[in-house]
Amino acid sequence: MIIVLRPDATKEQLNHLVAKIKKLGLKPWISKGVERTIVGVIGEEDAIRARPLEVFPGVEKVLSILKPYKLASRDFKKESSVVDIGGGVKVGGKEIVVMAGPCSVENRKLLIDIARKVKKAGATVLRGGAFKPRTSPYAFQGLGEKGLKFLADAKKDTGLRIVTELMDIRDTELVCKYTDIIQIGARNMQNFNLLREVGKTRKPVLLKRGMSNTIKEFLMSAEYILSDGNFNVILCERSLFPFHKVSR
Amino acid sequence: MIIVLRPDATKEQLNHLVAKIKKLGLKPWISKGVERTIVGVIGEEDAIRARPLEVFPGVEKVLSILKPYKLASRDFKKESSVVDIGGGVKVGGKEIVVMAGPCSVENRKLLIDIARKVKKAGATVLRGGAFKPRTSPYAFQGLGEKGLKFLADAKKDTGLRIVTELMDIRDTELVCKYTDIIQIGARNMQNFNLLREVGKTRKPVLLKRGMSNTIKEFLMSAEYILSDGNFNVILCERSLFPFHKVSR
């Protein structure tokens, strides 16, 4: 970690900062440049990361040497991740996995019809929502468990794997019972408690990027799932932001 | 509802559409304009709203006559809403209510110190997070119930009302026990199940607008809370989007 001092930082402010760093069991070193004095911190960056050093008097900014995510970084795991979703389907390997299906599960017959077509077209995973995040409380909210059962029927009929969205922490167990991949929708990318919950399962998780979230925020959300021990995270880039804001 | 047909819509397509509308118990009327044929639908717009008429062959677009939100609209309630949060504090009336306090509750003494200053400065509501939505799983996540208790202590000491964030459906009862206003953070503006849950309480709800959400989406989220019977909704405009994306 590198702490950059303001040009007008006093000697007392520098000493105060250095004392603080030492108290945390870290080793400071000081470098006086042409325009700024900077203080490097040697040791576990974690110990100091949570401290709001920016608010120390005399401090201009704090620069991280390490990435804020760890498990999601190549530093932690060099090789690319391959997520095994069962039935011989692996995401992240050499083959492209196509997941297809209707927005929401509407009825059994229609779903099975679609599933057969999806399979015939070459997809190996069937998607379909049993719980739907709707902007309107008056819109169809999905069939719930009945929809999950239809997905299971379609799986039995076609051999396709299943991916479906989990919206509510309280449905985690229920959704896990039926699905092969838990989808976390774009609107829930920063629903941190939901991330924690799916992090406790060992189900593959398809994490969609939120509408206006940066790649860093996206990886931090993956980090939530990973840090609870679930390494089966599939990142799903979303379609372009403004298409969803098109006025009618 | 107005349905605009494509310029190349066939007579069969028009008939099919008209039959569908009648089947829903609604009355269609047809108007052939210079460039387009349009079909108006008379009757309860709700009956048809959920139907994806846009996908009907020959249909170009569907225009809503009514707003998608009802309870959140002035049509439903002409006068401005005033939310009574107790202790003589009313939001939405003639007086401006200032809510202030630390980002997160860190310890009892500090919180009470701040609360006294906040009160002295003229605020009537104390804010402070006991549950914190953090982008990093390694950041301080809040004191939880202990933090809520400190807020209650600060309330007793100063007479200030309390507003604090609810992030997890499972904490609804707990948070309601201590707070005067439930805050729904910007990241949860479209966590529809959470909205439903606070809609079932009768606590005032401070709903923050999400980062890239339109005003229509914002009102639809308010509609979720209202439609479950909780009319104590306070809309909270957020600070500007890009400030939060400033790179360091």
Place this chain on the structure above:
Amino acid sequence: MIIVLRPDATKEQLNHLVAKIKKLGLKPWISKGVERTIVGVIGEEDAIRARPLEVFPGVEKVLSILKPYKLASRDFKKESSVVDIGGGVKVGGKEIVVMAGPCSVENRKLLIDIARKVKKAGATVLRGGAFKPRTSPYAFQGLGEKGLKFLADAKKDTGLRIVTELMDIRDTELVCKYTDIIQIGARNMQNFNLLREVGKTRKPVLLKRGMSNTIKEFLMSAEYILSDGNFNVILCERSLFPFHKVSR
């Protein structure tokens, strides 16, 4: 055009509106629905489009039957557009055209080296900036005409077609002299006078979508170019918004 009245619109307000519509040479028709009265306007929608009818007393909203863009619409031209950029290269046909090259033209030798590789890899158009839109006034701003000449040299050497960005209205003639396609960058998608200027040329234009612009705004910008008579417009979808906001 459909004009929706407020539920509390008075008879005078309706009459005032109807008189206004007639004065514009258009034909109004009135439909009283369950919840709203609506006024349809028959005739050239253009005549009324520019009028701010929303501000008329008693008017709640105005709905367009027609799209705000015309030349950019399939209504105007049913078949897909194919833009001939010379040298046998056509964009929008059955073959995918790959355009590749360096961000900015830095020197002659390097550019020609890259151009040869780009050609070998199968691309048919060479891209490279001679004028660069830089967030910092201290960053390299491009080689200007010298860069354009290097592009011409690379074209001569390889037979590749050229695409390069035009940023300044005053450089239009200069850029046209050297390039086969004029690129309008994302930051200039709503630089309407620049659009007008390239609309007056007959050069193919590669129009990039702006960072937070909707598809409607994108098509309206294309309409600017088309409406000045240049039908050689290539729409270029940009990479995802938030990648550019990633903090370091």
Place this chain on the structure above:
Amino acid sequence: MIIVLRPDATKEQLNHLVAKIKKLGLKPWISKGVERTIVGVIGEEDAIRARPLEVFPGVEKVLSILKPYKLASRDFKKESSVVDIGGGVKVGGKEIVVMAGPCSVENRKLLIDIARKVKKAGATVLRGGAFKPRTSPYAFQGLGEKGLKFLADAKKDTGLRIVTELMDIRDTELVCKYTDIIQIGARNMQNFNLLREVGKTRKPVLLKRGMSNTIKEFLMSAEYILSDGNFNVILCERSLFPFHKVSR
């Protein structure tokens, strides 16, 4: 400047980087930490800022010690800027300056009526567009010079100062002749050549923040104007982003 090496950077890569830094006349120092080796650069950061060091083999990231803007920074000028727009009106001092007026100048009489009301209400600057940035090529584009003349008439009548938008580099002289403040609209915040052009004048410039631009980008655009010697820059925060994307 701090250069962070990848954990797997080789000795050759480090040496290559160090040699490069020395060649630029700068002094490198090397610090081997627990998890990363970092290379500090002592000397004028400018010399190295334009070089794309991130693409050097073995480099993970490059951290700036200094801000990318200089003249726009408090480091350059500690005290707050006060822009004198003549007629006794100063922006940035103790008094709040209100600028008001119609979106576009439509006719002389209406403008003068508005100007009088604006003055009576306490404003000291009249705004009104003579050149309008319109998403549609078919919308009213402003009165041009005639509109500027009406603004001058309103100024003479009321004593109000004038602010009006400049959209086209070629109109700079014309607009300067009539206005007291040049407005750069949100859509032109990154029209760098236009910024350069107003930077060459000494007129006060009202720079509006672009729709999805960060505060850093905003200040970089101000830097463009400042770096050409025009220090009369007024930053204008825009209204919230999503309001403009509300669908009708």
